Amino acid sequence: MLLDWYDAHARDLPWRAAPSTTPPDPYRVWLSEVMLQQTTVAAVKPYFAKFTERWPTVQALAAAPEEEVMAAWAGLGYYSRARNVVKCAAEVAALGAFPDTEADLRKLPGLGDYTAAAVAAIAFGRRAVVVDANVERVVARLFAIEDSLPGARKTIRVKADSITPDTRAGDFAQGLMDLGSGICTSRDAKCLLCPLQKVCKGRASGDPLRLPVKAPKKAKPSRTGTAFWIERDDAVWLVKRPGKGMLGGMRSLPDDGWSARGDGNKDAPLSGAWKAAGVVRHSFTHFDLELGVAVHAEHRPAPGGEGEWWPTGSIEEAGLPTLFAKAARLVLAARD
DNA sequence: CATCCGTGGTC
DNA sequence: TGACCAAGGAT
Numbered sequence: 573m574l575l576d577w578y579d580a581h582a583r584d585l586p587w588r589a590a591p592s593t594t595p596p597d598p599y600r601v602w603l604s605e606v607m608l609q610q611t612t613v614a615a616v617k618p619y620f621a622k623f624t625e626r627w628p629t630v631q632a633l634a635a636a637p638e639e640e641v642m643a644a645w646a647g648l649g650y651y652s653r654a655r656n657v658v659k660c661a662a663e664v665a666a667l668g669a670f671p672d673t674e675a676d677l678r679k680l681p682g683l684g685d686y687t688a689a690a691v692a693a694i695a696f697g698r699r700a701v702v703v704d705a706n707v708e709r710v711v712a713r714l715f716a717i718e719d720s721l722p723g724a725r726k727t728i729r730v731k732a733d734s735i736t737p738d739t740r741a742g743d744f745a746q747g748l749m750d751l752g753s754g755i756c757t758s759r760d761a762k763c764l765l766c767p768l769q770k771v772c773k774g775r776a777s778g779d780p781l782r783l784p785v786k787a788p789k790k791a792k793p794s795r796t797g798t799a800f801w802i803e804r805d806d807a808v809w810l811v812k813r814p815g816k817g818m819l820g821g822m823r824s825l826p827d828d829g830w831s832a833r834g835d836g837n838k839d840a841p842l843s844g845a846w847k848a849a850g851v852v853r854h855s856f857t858h859f860d861l862e863l864g865v866a867v868h869a870e871h872r873p874a875p876g877g878e879g880e881w882w883p884t885g886s887i888e889e890a891g892l893p894t895l896f897a898k899a900a901r902l903v904l905a906a907r908d
Numbered sequence: 909c910a911t912c913c914g915t916g917g918t919c
Numbered sequence: 920t921g922a923c924c925a926a927g928g929a930t
Binding site: 604605606607608609610611612613615616650652653656681682683684685686687690702704705706707745746749752753758759789855 | 921922923924925926927928929
């Protein structure tokens with residue numbers, strides 16, 4: 573019933589092998605699934621195109637310098653994914669190919685329960701129970717599961733298992749996800765268009781939108797910090813952030829140590845006069861940040877420590893995460 | 909199990 | 920306009 577609907581209504585997405593005659597490329601399936609973690613299809617499309625054009629195979633990606641992969645990922649968010657993509661590609665290249673079972677895929681960096689199941693089912697035709705946020709919502713409504721998330725996950729998984737077919741589990745999973753994306757969404761339930769309308773207990777209850785029940789969210793703290801723009805000979809001083817934590821491993825402007833835990837200390841990385849260029853507001857998942865941007869006003873600054881001079885004219889290619897890209901735009905826009 | 913980790917779109 | 924949310928994973 574769901575598979576028939578999927579055959580008729582499947583979205584045409586770049587990472588889906590067009591006809592069922594050609595087996596999907598595990599590399600493309602894996603890469604798309606990682607990019608799609610907590611990220612919308614629309615946001616992923618240009619990145620998927622860029623990555624697969626530049627690195628058409630997992631071997632090509634494994635051979636790429638980590639710095640280039642991180643820069644190519646800039647703007648997509650959740651940068652631990654990019655670090656794990658690099659590690660995973662190296663492991664797979666060493667193995668010669670992707671593992672073809674859910675259990676072995678699960679051992680790779682960056683592949684959790686969801687992604688291992690999705691790749692096993694979609695790329696290798698394995699029967700696997702694929703549960704993402706879409707499936708959680710559809711299943712919670714389909715079976716009218718009243719327990720709240722995240723506690724309800726066990727029940728949801730058991731129910732998802734009970735309806736997963738032995739064949740075409742990958743299409744089944746993608747069908748559920750397409751359903752959750754376009755028909756059975758968090759804000760709406762277009763039950764009259766749904767292939768499961770006759771068997772859905774959530775619909776029968778009269779109010780499917782209340783499901784799944786979710787725990788209340790915590791308030792977001794607000795933080796302040798400062799980023800520093802140091803320029804010399806038409807080049808700006810960039811640093812590389814530590815491998816873990818916020819924006820880990822990404823190229824960035826120097827800053828004053830702001831974090832989710834607290835404000836920055838306002839200490840500049842260099843002595844001399846500074847001029848305020850303005851403020852950038854940026855909202856992260858778990859806190860809001862007001863980032864002041866300070867421009868060094870001395871003639872030929874000489875910052876110490878690790879870093880590199882990046883040509884100001886090609887700052888867009890530096891692979892700055894969005895927060896610092898905004899800061900750079902703020903400084904450069906003031907010159908027009 | 910709770911917390912940390914980005915970003916852009918949507919209403 | 921601000922709150923909510925999206926094909927989660929690691930710790």
